[in-house]
Amino acid sequence: MEKQKAIPQGYMTVGEIAKKMNTTVRTLQYYDKENILSPSAQSEGGRRLYTYKDIVKLHQIQSMKYLGFSLDDIKNRLVTLDTPADVADALAEQEEAVREKIDSLSEVLQAIEKLKAEILQMKTVDFKKYADIVVNLQMKNEFYRLIKYFDDKTLDHFRNRFDKESGTAILATFKRLCDEAAELQTNGVPPESEQGRAIGKAWWDMVTEFTGGDMSLLPELSKLANIPNENIGKDRFEIDFEFIDKALTVYFANLGHNPFNEKEV
Numbered sequence: 001m002e003k004q005k006a007i008p009q010g011y012m013t014v015g016e017i018a019k020k021m022n023t024t025v026r027t028l029q030y031y032d033k034e035n036i037l038s039p040s041a042q043s044e045g046g047r048r049l050y051t052y053k054d055i056v057k058l059h060q061i062q063s064m065k066y067l068g069f070s071l072d073d074i075k076n077r078l079v080t081l082d083t084p085a086d087v088a089d090a091l092a093e094q095e096e097a098v099r100e101k102i103d104s105l106s107e108v109l110q111a112i113e114k115l116k117a118e119i120l121q122m123k124t125v126d127f128k129k130y131a132d133i134v135v136n137l138q139m140k141n142e143f144y145r146l147i148k149y150f151d152d153k154t155l156d157h158f159r160n161r162f163d164k165e166s167g168t169a170i171l172a173t174f175k176r177l178c179d180e181a182a183e184l185q186t187n188g189v190p191p192e193s194e195q196g197r198a199i200g201k202a203w204w205d206m207v208t209e210f211t212g213g214d215m216s217l218l219p220e221l222s223k224l225a226n227i228p229n230e231n232i233g234k235d236r237f238e239i240d241f242e243f244i245d246k247a248l249t250v251y252f253a254n255l256g257h258n259p260f261n262e263k264e265v
Contacts, residue, residue, distance in 0.1 A: 011041060011049040021058050028058075036075050037061060053081060063094050067101050111137045114144070122148050129155065139164065141171050154220045161212055173206050181243045191246035200251030203244055204259075215259060 018025045031037040037057055039048035064074045079090050118133050129147055136144035181199050189195055211217045252258040
């Protein structure tokens with residue numbers, strides 16, 4: 001009876017709110033100490049007392065903590081809950097954070113699935129290639145599937161020559177030229193045309209930039225024309241490389257020599 005008299009109606013002790021919200025008394029005491037969630041009142045005997053409003057605020061804190069926010073972040077994100085609009089605004093912020101978390105987790109899940117698929121196709125354990133695939137997945141490079149086809153020398157060259165920024169740039173050039181070649185072929189523009197010759201020159205400029213003048217890498221790069229269709233974009237590896245190979249042949253004919261046929265290659 002004394003306990004009931006000491007706690008006004010509509011209030012809960014720290015133990016009661018901890019039980020309702022599946023947390024610990026120690027956690028609530030810490031939140032109080034850090035001014036994240038303080039009791040709304042105190043009983044005559046000095047007991048911390050919480051209200052149902054505090055439950056809503058605690059739910060807000062628990063949600064943001066689950067989403068990975070630090071306690072400092074949470075403290076800065078907490079808003080007053082004095083009006084329906086305040087509560088709705090708080091929930092809207094939580095909703096946005098949850099959606100961002102879902103999107104992030106979906107990307108992580110897709111990356112895991114893609115890495116697993118590549119590992120199973122490679123047949124052998126190669127953690128350097130695994131790491132390359134992970135890095136390229138993080139870069140959102142759609143050509144990550146090509147990594148498994150190259151030898152260690154070519155991949156070491158790429159690792160040593162390019163950082164994330166320059167690597168992203170040359171991959172963007174690669175994608176752009178593939179798309180342009182596909183568009184020309186779709187529109188019936190022949191590789192011998194001015195546009196086709198321009199594709200051949202741009203492609204060779206890109207290859208030269210990639211190799212840094214090391215022509216010994218050319219045989220490995222030439223594998224791109226013969227790898228299986230990886231279902232990237234518009235069947236890119238069935239359409240574009242056929243056109244690009246012809247455009248390169250025309251370009252090399254104009255140069256008067258074919259670097260792929262050089263003895264040092």
